Amino acid sequence: MDRTFPMTRAAGLDRLTAFLAEAGADYAASRNTDAGPGGRTTTSALSPYLRRRLITEAEVVSAAEAAFGDGGAEKFVSEVFWRTYFKGHLETHPAAWTDFLALAAADRGRLAAEPGLRRTHAMAIEGRTGIDGFDDWARELVETGWLHNHARMWFASIWIFTLRLPWALGADFFLRHLLDGDPASNTLSWRWVAGLHTRGKHYVARAENIRRYTNGRFDPVGLDEYPDSLDEPMPPREVALPVADTPPPGDVALLIHLDDLHPESLPLAGARVARVGGLLAHAPGASDRVRAADAAALADALDRAGAHFGCEAGPATGDWSGDRPVVTAWAPVGPSAEGLPAGCLRVRRAWDEAAWPFSTRGYSRLRSRIPQVVSA
Ligand SMILES: Cc1cc2nc3c(=O)[nH]c(=O)nc-3n(C[C@H](O)[C@H](O)[C@H](O)COP(=O)(O)OP(=O)(O)OC[C@H]3O[C@@H](n4cnc5c(N)ncnc54)[C@H](O)[C@@H]3O)c2cc1C
Known part of the structure; x- marks a missing residue:
């Protein structure tokens, strides 16, 4: 699978086209298999693009439904909606993010004070635990910036339940290295694996499941399966x-x-864009690879926005906006929202407006409204 992710909208659309022509048709049956970085693609690997909205959920869902029909695209569309659900859930539970940041900071303090914890943590993030698969995923994440969903689930489960490491340090490790690192999907997925999101329902990684869905590449021993x-x-x-x-x-x-890096499709009503500015707010601790991806994605969006609106587009520094009112796409809970200037007007896409009110509890409530959101 190609693990280079050129951070342009054009590259995202190319990846979408390739997915629809290749792995897409077999997605529901094969998506759980992780064939590894050199193996056959079973999922879209669109997450670095969707996370930044270089391509939007609406266009990905509509392309999948056009290619496979509503029934054929159902599983894929439902997975895209997990992202929407997590975004809406974090908007209505922002303490999940701030609590995670505080926990991770406290746990980093514990690393300095507790040599045993420090040793296990170092072995885990450097891929030296001796646990087959886990060590490979740790290295794969650092070296490529991406992991298959099933590998993320196994990794987080082993981190929490076998290595007994604090979950917030695991979420922090992911957020630093994932090219799709997202405050909502990452924090809430780690909480879900731990049994904190759906209380008492945790995800347990089992050796048999790992053997099966890695085509026998890995056969870990010593996992805590209960x-x-x-x-x-x-x-x-x-x-x-x-x-x-x-x-x-x-x-x-x-x-x-x-x-939100597709300004061309923002609902701007009667506003006329006379100047475009870019705000670059990375995830806390983001790796050099993630920072470079963020910068490239923003540069691509600024180029497109300048051409689309026919005005100057560049970094939002100094008096970039003049005396004009500043309008921005809604920034969900996370670094961009924290970096917005006071007083700017935040507009929300119809997609989020329709979906987020149904994302406050479990996912099934939103799932039953997918057709309604898609038509919105
Ligand atoms: C511990 C853990 C941490 C995670 N951290 C992140 C993260 O920081 N950022 C992130 O985008 N996803 C995260 N995920 C969710 C999921 O693993 C990735 O979105 C998915 O692997 C991306 O691969 P893909 O694009 O090939 O997905 P596909 O299967 O092709 O799905 C298409 C799109 O739907 C969305 N999607 C699919 N599955 C999920 C899911 N379970 N949760 C949320 N959205 C989903 C993604 O935007 C994805 O690009 C995490 C999952 C776990 C278990």
């Missing part, structure tokens, strides 16, 4: 979904950021 799930005293509190703004008519300055 652990209890984790618990926490205070689950993240639900808050009301913040209301989006309406773009004003007339000249505006458009601020684009790493959570």
Whole structure:
């Protein structure tokens, strides 16, 4: 599988076309198999593009439904909606993100004070635990910036339940290296594996399952296959979904950021974009590879935006916006939202507006509304 991810919209669309022509037809049956970096692709590997919205969920879903029909695309569409669900869930449970950041900082402090923990952590992130598969995934993540979904699940489960390492340090390790590193999907997936998202329901990695879905490449021994799930005293509190703004008519300055890099399709109503600025806010601790990908993706979006709106486009520094009102795509909980200037007007896509109100509890509520969201 090609693990180079040129961070342009054109490269994302090429990958989508290749997926529809190749692995897409067999997706539902083969998506659980991880054939490894040199093996056959079983999933789309579109996540670095979707995470930054270089391509949007709406266009990916519509292309899959056009290629395979509603029934043939159902499993793939449902997986795309996991991303939408996690985004909406974190918007209404922002403490899951801030608690994770605080936990990870506290756990990093523990590493300095506890030599045993420090040793196990170092062996885990350097791929030296001796656990078949786990060590390979640790190295694969650092070397390529991407892991198959099943490998992420096995890795997180072994990290938490066999190595007994703090889950927040694992989520932190992923966020530093994943090219699709996302505050919502990453934090909530780690919480889900631990049994904190759906309380008491944890994901347990089993040797037999790993052998089977890696085509026998890995055969780990010594896994704890009967652990209890984790618990926490205070689950993240639900808050009301913040209301989006309406773009004003007339000249505006458009601020684009790493959570939405397709400004051409933003719902800007009567606003006229007279200047475009780019905000580069990386995930905390992001690796050089992730930072370079972020910068390339933003540069691509600025080029397209400048051409599309017929105005100057560059980094949002100094007095880039002039006296114009600043409009931006909604930045979900995470570094971009934290970096937005005060007073800017945040517009939300119809996709998120339709889906997020159904993302406050479990996924099944949103799943039953997928046709409704897609038509919105
Ligand atoms: C511990 C753990 C951490 C994760 N961290 C991230 C992360 O930081 N960023 C991220 O984008 N995904 C994350 N995921 C979800 C999932 O593993 C990836 O989205 C998926 O592997 C991307 O591969 P793909 O593009 O080939 O997916 P495909 O199977 O081709 O699916 C298409 C798209 O749907 C979305 N999607 C699919 N499965 C999931 C899922 N389970 N959860 C959320 N979205 C999904 C992705 O945007 C993906 O690109 C994590 C999963 C686990 C278990």
